Amino acid sequence: MEKTCKTCNHQFEITDEDLAFYERISPVFGGKKYNITAPTLCHDCRQQRRLSFRNERNIYRRKSDLSGKEVVTMYAPESKCLVYDQNEWWGDSFDPLKYGKDFSFDKPFFEQFKELMMAVPRISLINKEPENSEYCNFAFRNKDSYLLFTAWENDGCCYSNRIGKSRDTFDSSNVINCELCYSAVDSENSYNCSFIKNCSNCTDCILGQNLRGCKNCFASFGLANKQYCIGNIQYDKEEYERRIKPFLENLPKAKEDYFNWLKKIPRRYMEATNVENCTGDNIYNSKNAKECYEVKELQDCKFVSNATSLKDCYDINNDDHSELVYECIGSEKNYMHIFNDICWFNSEIAYCSLCFNSKNCFGCIGLKKNEYCILNKQYTKEQYEELVPKIIEHMGGIGRAHGASAQVERESGSASSSEAELKENEWGEFFPMNISLFAYNESMAQDYFPMDKDNVKTRGLRWRDDEEETPKIGYKLPDFAKDAKEDICQQILICESSGKAYKLLPKELNFYKKTNLPLPRKCPNQRHKERMALRNQRKLYDRKCDKCGTPITTTYSPKQPETVYCETCYLETVS
Numbered sequence: 209m210e211k212t213c214k215t216c217n218h219q220f221e222i223t224d225e226d227l228a229f230y231e232r233i234s235p236v237f238g239g240k241k242y243n244i245t246a247p248t249l250c251h252d253c254r255q256q257r258r259l260s261f262r263n264e265r266n267i268y269r270r271k272s273d274l275s276g277k278e279v280v281t282m283y284a285p286e287s288k289c290l291v292y293d294q295n296e297w298w299g300d301s302f303d304p305l306k307y308g309k310d311f312s313f314d315k316p317f318f319e320q321f322k323e324l325m326m327a328v329p330r331i332s333l334i335n336k337e338p339e340n341s342e343y344c345n346f347a348f349r350n351k352d353s354y355l356l357f358t359a360w361e362n363d364g365c366c367y368s369n370r371i372g373k374s375r376d377t378f379d380s381s382n383v384i385n386c387e388l389c390y391s392a393v394d395s396e397n398s399y400n401c402s403f404i405k406n407c408s409n410c411t412d413c414i415l416g417q418n419l420r421g422c423k424n425c426f427a428s429f430g431l432a433n434k435q436y437c438i439g440n441i442q443y444d445k446e447e448y449e450r451r452i453k454p455f456l457e458n459l460p461k462a463k464e465d466y467f468n469w470l471k472k473i474p475r476r477y478m479e480a481t482n483v484e485n486c487t488g489d490n491i492y493n494s495k496n497a498k499e500c501y502e503v504k505e506l507q508d509c510k511f512v513s514n515a516t517s518l519k520d521c522y523d524i525n526n527d528d529h530s531e532l533v534y535e536c537i538g539s540e541k542n543y544m545h546i547f548n549d550i551c552w553f554n555s556e557i558a559y560c561s562l563c564f565n566s567k568n569c570f571g572c573i574g575l576k577k578n579e580y581c582i583l584n585k586q587y588t589k590e591q592y593e594e595l596v597p598k599i600i601e602h603m604g605g606i607g608r609a610h611g612a613s614a615q616v617e618r619e620s621g622s623a624s625s626s627e628a629e630l631k632e633n634e635w636g637e638f639f640p641m642n643i644s645l646f647a648y649n650e651s652m653a654q655d656y657f658p659m660d661k662d663n664v665k666t667r668g669l670r671w672r673d674d675e676e677e678t679p680k681i682g683y684k685l686p687d688f689a690k691d692a693k694e695d696i697c698q699q700i701l702i703c704e705s706s707g708k709a710y711k712l713l714p715k716e717l718n719f720y721k722k723t724n725l726p727l728p729r730k731c732p733n734q735r736h737k738e739r740m741a742l743r744n745q746r747k748l749y750d751r752k753c754d755k756c757g758t759p760i761t762t763t764y765s766p767k768q769p770e771t772v773y774c775e776t777c778y779l780e781t782v783s
């Protein structure tokens with residue numbers, strides 16, 4: 209079925225397989241199935257809408273609305289929601305049911321949900337068992353780390369996102385088991401490597417992509433188990449060491465030359481390891497994962513990004529270990545989970561935010577081990593099962609005898625959608641962007657779907673301006689840490705790209721001393737942006753292998769300069 213996206217007006221396709229999924233994930237109450245109607249937004253616009261609810265990388269200081277204690281939080285001081293310190297939030301002094309409300313059939317559901325969002329205190333941030341790692345979000349058991357986002361079990365790491373089990377690693381994205389690495393992207397099990405992407409089991413490599421098990425390689429691509437290569441040319445140890453010296457003295461220039469050289473190298477149509485019937489990019493150990501990005505261990509999933517161990521899930525960002533989930537963001541270990549934001553360890557909940565260890569709840573916020581709640585109000589099982597169908601119908605959903613075929617649903621679906629359009633259907637849609645507690649440019653939507661301030665305002669969304677005035681002239685930074693004066697960590701540095709002020713941490717200075725890498729002339733945010741730009745956009749193009757003409761589905765747009773090969777041609781030519 210072809211549809212026109214309600215937001216961007218582009219045509220998109222809904223397959224029979226998609227419809228079967230929506231049918232499977234649809235809840236049943238009192239023998240009636242409340243079918244999730246086919247999406248009205250294309251998958252890009254759906255992803256943008258979800259991402260506008262996730263602020264991963266901006267954190268602030270403000271006061272806890274419970275104790276007045278100063279807290280580090282993902283909610284900007286001017287956002288009007290209440291914020292509790294995370295320990296206070298998890299403690300007994302916060303009772304989410306205290307904020308319970310009766311459902312009103314005179315108002316839209318989303319309006320009532322927004323009112324509840326403004327009433328129920330939010331958890332300052334999610335940072336479990338930190339050790340000297342206060343400034344991390346969506347984080348678990350990190351030690352001596354700073355500004356890590358989506359991070360678990362790291363030690364001495366800074367300025368990174370999606371990082372796990374790593375040590376002394378800086379400025380990296382989507383890495384695991386790395387040590388002393390810098391600017392590593394989509395890489396794992398590597399030691400003392402910098403400016404690498406899609407590398408694994410490498411040691412002492414600088415500027416490398418798609419390297420496997422390499423040691424002492426410089427500015428190389430697609431090598432396996434090599435040592436002392438520069439630009440994929442083999443040297444002996446002495447010659448290698450002699451030749452890389454001038455490059456190391458002017459690494460920015462070497463980097464520029466490397467990226468120009470890369471443009472001429474045939475690329476693999478997609479980054480994937482051990483996959484079957486998958487499309488997207490950076491996919492590992494997965495089967496039937498369609499249009500998925502930066503994912504591992506997926507089975508029968510579609511439109512999923514940044515996720516691990518999912519089965520039968522559609523439209524997910526940042527979720528791990530779940531099954532039968534649709535249109536959710538920031539969740540973990542859930543089952544039959546639809547339209548939720550930051551919810552973990554739940555089953556059969558819908559339209560909830562910040563709910564944990566709960567079951568059978570609808571439109572709730574801040575629950576911790578609850579069941580049969582609607583808008584944070586406690587009901588009995590019988591009352592819950594009677595009221596939820598009425599709310600779904602109020603939202604534009606239609607109940608049908610359970611067991612009626614999907615075909616019946618599909619045919620009648622067209623009639624109901626015109627009816628529903630009159631009163632703006634809510635059922636089947638994720639929360640609208642304008643009720644997000646984050647400004648658009650604070651959220652991850654800005655990373656993947658950037659908009660300027662005017663556009664954001666035109667769409668009725670919030671924009672956040674930087675509050676700080678930055679000085680025009682910053683401290684003059686030497687090239688290398690060895691030439692830095694003692695007081696450099698107290699100095700205000702000015703980013704050469706964004707003009708924003710930043711500082712060097714003593715820990716960071718040590719890292720640059722240890723690795724002999726040049727001191728950064730750009731602020732951490734700019735460095736993050738540049739790492740993100742190393743990846744292709746999350747978009748697929750049908751084109752042909754530039755060598756054999758086999759049809760391929762790839763993130764390389766036909767406009768990009770790279771030569772793109774199918775798997776067979778790539779393996780023959782490059783590795």
Ligand SMILES: [Zn+2]
Binds near residue numbers: 249
């Ligand atoms: Zn769209």
Ligand SMILES: [Zn+2]
Binds near residue numbers: 753755758773774775
């Ligand atoms: Zn080919």
